[in-house]
Amino acid sequence: MTSYDKGGFTMKPITAILLGAGSRGTYIFGGYATKYPLHLKFIAVAEPNEEKRAIFAAAHGIPTEQCFATWEEALSQGKVADAAVICTQDHMHFAPSMKALSLGYHIMLEKPMATSEEECIQLEAASREHNRLLMLSHVLRYTQFWSAIKKIIAGKEIGKIVHIQLTENVGHQHMAHSYVRGNWRNTTVSSPIVLAKSSHDLDILSWLMDQPASRLSSFGSLMHFREDQAPEGSTARCTDGCAVERSCPYSAIRIYLEEKKPHFSIHLAPDPTLDNRLHALHNGPYGRCVYRCDNNVMDHQVVNLEFKDGATAAFTLTGFTAKTTRTLHITGTQGEITGDMSEDWLSVNLFSTGQTNTYRFVNDEDSHGGGDEGYIAAFIHEVRSFDERKDASRTGLTSAQASLQSHMLAFAAEKSRLQNGTPIHFNW
Secondary structure, eight states: OOOEEETTEEEOOEEEEEEOOSHIIIIIIHHHHHHOTTTEEEEEEEOSSHHHHHHHHHHHTOOGGGEESSHHHHHTTOOOSSEEEEOSOGGGSHHHHHHHHHHTOEEEEOSSSOSSHHHHHHHHHHHHHTTOOEEEOOGGGGSHHHHHHHHHHHTTTTOSEEEEEEEEEOOHHHIIIIIISSTTSOTTTSOOHHHHTTHHHHHHHHHHHTSOEEEEEEEEEOOSSSGGGOOTTOOSBTTSOOTTGGGOTTOHHIIIIIOOSSOGGGGSOSSOOHHHHHHHHHHSGGGBOTTSSOOOSOSEEEEEEEETTSOEEEEEEESOOSSOEEEEEEEESSEEEEEETTTTEEEEEETTTOOEEEEEOOOOOOTTTTHHHHHHHHHHHHHHHHHHHOOOTTOSTTBHHHHHHHHHHHHHHHHHHHTTTOOEEOOO
């Protein structure tokens, strides 16, 4: 196997199996292995879609005997690699993760950890029991943008945090693609949007505050993407001669056939040619009218939190924005921070001097501002150093131990929302 020398040590690539060759598995983790073949090598893949499985196998030189239709088949052969990368659908995270941990795999797991409180707690406990790395893809912690904010807060530049206002601007096209037409549209096949999407944000709030939350409340609804909101003249599919298709901001024809960016069209088919995309719009979920889908997740939600020392945070998710970005305003006793993640800038205002410091970051067009590559690189480093440390407890920025609180916050937020905003109190 190919190896390389760094700092006097000869290292081989970390070997991995991929469970789930969807967009994240193929383009993010598979893309990293292609870009950095001396760091990560996939030697097996499990994917129920035969075409996706074959494309991934060909891209990574995986032999036929190491290609499987199910994760059960892949794991039935025992431990054949250093790590398991688990990119199955949300409700399929728990079982393969538990099995892989028992076999001795270190794990990179797509968020959320699982779709119930009990399963998350069991996974965290299993990672300790088997002494294996279980790192969640809370990739924002690895970006320059959020790392800089963490450093500013830790350095007491703005004093003590009083309040954080964080807004996740999902973007109207992204909302329609993923949470109305797509895989995360319905809690019966996925999870509530506050867990599926905003566990990132609750994780960041927990990380920045660096203390337990004491209580929260939440409100939200599915206000717009419902059949009773459908405009007159609309049809079941955008390709059915819809009278308002040309003026509709959620037109599937516009999003998947005409728009250049963002590249939602690559998700319509393993080989997204024009003919294949047209076929998908006529026959698959992405061609449906956004007002006539089987979606039930919220299109907007707020979560209000109080932390142990009395500091507060307000998180807002909305699917009705032009840009897909996260914006924030942090107020401290000695200053404030404002920023826009997609614009790659932060502004720090210091009260004592009136000075304003502006930070700008290089955007490498990673979908998470560099966080995806940072997360994978950190995992590889942790695996390589594991034999010296021999202890997975609280390892890495996004270990199961570090990520558990944000998951509990997401479950509590959904519980509060379903109870008309009733406050949920924590006793950690």
